[in-house]
Amino acid sequence: MKPSKDPQPRSANNSIVDVAVLARVSVATVSRVLSGQRDKNDDVDRRVRQAAATLNYSVNAAAKALRSKVSGVLGVVAPKPIDFPASQLISELEPAAKKAGKNLALALAETQQELDDKVRSLILRDIDGLIVIAPQNCRLPSTKDATNSPGTPIIQLLGHNASPQVSWIGIDTTAAMRAAMQHLADANATSIAFLSPTLDSGMVSDALVAFQSSDQITELIRNPAWTTCGACTIRRGYDDALRMFADKDETPDGIICGNDQIALGVLQALNQLHIVVPDQVMVVSFGDSPLALMSEPSLTSVCPPYRTMAHEAIRLLLLESEGTRRLYPHTTFPPQIIDRGSTRKLMHV
Amino acid sequence: MKPSKDPQPRSANNSIVDVAVLARVSVATVSRVLSGQRDKNDDVDRRVRQAAATLNYSVNAAAKALRSKVSGVLGVVAPKPIDFPASQLISELEPAAKKAGKNLALALAETQQELDDKVRSLILRDIDGLIVIAPQNCRLPSTKDATNSPGTPIIQLLGHNASPQVSWIGIDTTAAMRAAMQHLADANATSIAFLSPTLDSGMVSDALVAFQSSDQITELIRNPAWTTCGACTIRRGYDDALRMFADKDETPDGIICGNDQIALGVLQALNQLHIVVPDQVMVVSFGDSPLALMSEPSLTSVCPPYRTMAHEAIRLLLLESEGTRRLYPHTTFPPQIIDRGSTRKLMHV
DNA sequence: TTGTAGGCGTTATCAA
DNA sequence: TTGATAACGCCTACAA
Numbered sequence A, B: 001m002k003p004s005k006d007p008q009p010r011s012a013n014n015s016i017v018d019v020a021v022l023a024r025v026s027v028a029t030v031s032r033v034l035s036g037q038r039d040k041n042d043d044v045d046r047r048v049r050q051a052a053a054t055l056n057y058s059v060n061a062a063a064k065a066l067r068s069k070v071s072g073v074l075g076v077v078a079p080k081p082i083d084f085p086a087s088q089l090i091s092e093l094e095p096a097a098k099k100a101g102k103n104l105a106l107a108l109a110e111t112q113q114e115l116d117d118k119v120r121s122l123i124l125r126d127i128d129g130l131i132v133i134a135p136q137n138c139r140l141p142s143t144k145d146a147t148n149s150p151g152t153p154i155i156q157l158l159g160h161n162a163s164p165q166v167s168w169i170g171i172d173t174t175a176a177m178r179a180a181m182q183h184l185a186d187a188n189a190t191s192i193a194f195l196s197p198t199l200d201s202g203m204v205s206d207a208l209v210a211f212q213s214s215d216q217i218t219e220l221i222r223n224p225a226w227t228t229c230g231a232c233t234i235r236r237g238y239d240d241a242l243r244m245f246a247d248k249d250e251t252p253d254g255i256i257c258g259n260d261q262i263a264l265g266v267l268q269a270l271n272q273l274h275i276v277v278p279d280q281v282m283v284v285s286f287g288d289s290p291l292a293l294m295s296e297p298s299l300t301s302v303c304p305p306y307r308t309m310a311h312e313a314i315r316l317l318l319l320e321s322e323g324t325r326r327l328y329p330h331t332t333f334p335p336q337i338i339d340r341g342s343t344r345k346l347m348h349v
Numbered sequence C: 001t002t003g004t005a006g007g008c009g010t011t012a013t014c015a016a
Numbered sequence D: 001t002t003g004a005t006a007a008c009g010c011c012t013a014c015a016a
Helices: A016-023 A027-034 A043-054 A061-068 A084-099 A112-124 A173-184 A207-215 A234-244 A258-274 A306-321 B016-023 B025-034 B045-052 B061-068 B085-100 B112-124 B173-186 B207-213 B234-244 B262-272 B308-321
Strands: A073-077 A103-109 A130-132 A153-159 A167-171 A192-197 A227-230 A254-257 A282-286 A300-303 A330-333 A337-339 B073-077 B102-107 B127-134 B154-157 B167-171 B192-197 B228-232 B254-257 B282-286 B298-304 B330-333 B334-340
Touching: A016 A027, A043 B045, A061 A337, A061 B061, A073 A084, A073 A112, A073 B085, A084 A103, A084 A130, A084 A258, A084 A306, A084 B102, A103 A112, A130 A167, A130 A306, A153 A306, A173 A254, A173 A282, A173 A300, A192 A234, A207 A300, A227 B308, A234 A258, A234 B045, A234 B173, A254 A258, A254 B173, A258 B330, A306 A330, A330 B173, B016 B025, B016 B045, B025 B045, B045 B298, B073 B085, B073 B112, B085 B102, B085 B308, B102 B112, B127 B308, B154 B308, B173 B254, B173 B282, B192 B234, B228 B234, B234 B262, B254 B262, B262 B282, B308 B330
Parallel strands: A073 A103, A073 A130, A130 A153, A153 A167, A167 A330, A192 A227, A192 A254, A254 A282, A282 A300, B073 B102, B073 B127, B127 B154, B154 B167, B167 B330, B192 B228, B192 B254, B254 B282, B282 B298
Antiparallel strands: A103 B102, A300 A337, B298 B334
């Protein structure tokens, strides 16, 4: 049923003036009602909303941005091609941004040069904030250029090159390592091995330190030869595991892997040696990639707190774009252990 | 009157008027030079560009969009969470869009409801075109609503529910299947098995038809029991392969897998049976996911033509947004075989 | 080819 | 609280 008037529900050719006329108020009032500045629930409010609905009206984003200096857009720079962590972060960023009334403008960068370009380009587009998921081997900003005009708040996600001039949200790798060890200890592991990534490869780099210095559970590290560094590949995990279990006299009963690929290799080696996971040896990995669900048994993995990081990034950006204060906090969040088949649940006795 | 002394390189507070004053021309001329309407390489051109550079000026996107009705933004709707094909497509779409001077606005959707919302929301934001990478089990549009006002060209990528009212770009699965078989035939395979996804699961659904009806090489399909349907999991591939090779009398020497996970399971089974890949049996899979590089040997895989699809999508969108004609072409592109360790290269004799 | 001037649709200002 | 009006920064007829 339509109202008695002549609604003209044509495509979005309607402007705020049409709504004002139909609602018999001024354009200013329409603007206030529709932007939430006018909170009353009276007749004016109803008339305006009714008119807007009838005309199928929605505000023109460009005009709004031009006038109010708020574009309603958050920029996101991610690695090209988009890797798994970036896709997870973006998947969490988008709903969080939407909930704050922001859209996402996505740019990708592969090199430092591209990163600089994209950052500049986005900032010039009047975005309300910028989130950078830095590609490997890239710094932000490369030079503290005119890029970072005081206008746009910037926040870096992941990476470990965060300059003191840039807000940063990352993973608490120390807590991650501790959680992994505690998880194994709780399941009665007595001797733990650690297959670390090479030290320069980021995410778990200082996890090695945490591993070797974790106070309460140091006694779990029996053999220095069980701490290895190397590539994040299936083959590396396979080779290291074979080597570790060559000497039947002394073998670990818990293995922490720098990522899921390494863990997959470990699993293959153990399977070949007829060592049963998790009964004889337990395995924990970092990253919780899709791989973790594919293996047999599935991998207990330390999952980066993507959702928490995304929400915090949005929150910070909103905060900084409103207030005048501009701090550059460096925040880390502890990841969560996803318990799966490769570790044994502790039985309550 | 100090041309080079006091350039005011402050943040982007400068407008086209400042540039015009500094270059001693009118704002119209500045607009024309900077938007490429004025092609001459004369003194005026140089003065304008010099002034713009000096003032660190760049056009205000909002004002430009408001006035010219062209926002310079393409909308992209992708599944939430972003899956591998979507991340590949986006990784190709972004540079292609950038090259055309467009930015990407990214929205994610998980349900039909969300898809409709995001499509509507993006179209209302005055985007120049919309690319939809449809989530599973979603249709576009759900109802031919006011969403598809004649204003914004829309194109769907992947999925197989493309309505005749929507432009669509997909994969030529028939060609894909043919290429896989031809690849095996060229490497002297004589009997081929096909581990198909369940028929409703999209991508390779009609590949089964192509498999069974491929004219020239039908003789390669020896045994109907070698064509199976099932889940796209490692275990399924493992189980099917074990079953297939239980009877030593008659076994295939080429296996085509519906995706990389199935292929991984096949590889594991063959390895366990001490059947050497590719010497005794060759394996080809669909999808070319990161998994393909992780296996031992690495997987020869049929790679969807992400780049081609992305470029064609951008091209079509640009075309439709300029011309008045609005066709709804349905296009498919053949994928490319990435030759890796799981198939044997044909030796030239 | 160049300049002038009028809007694009909205929000902010200010007076009522 | 509401309404009239002036920007916001740019593009584009139209005139010179």
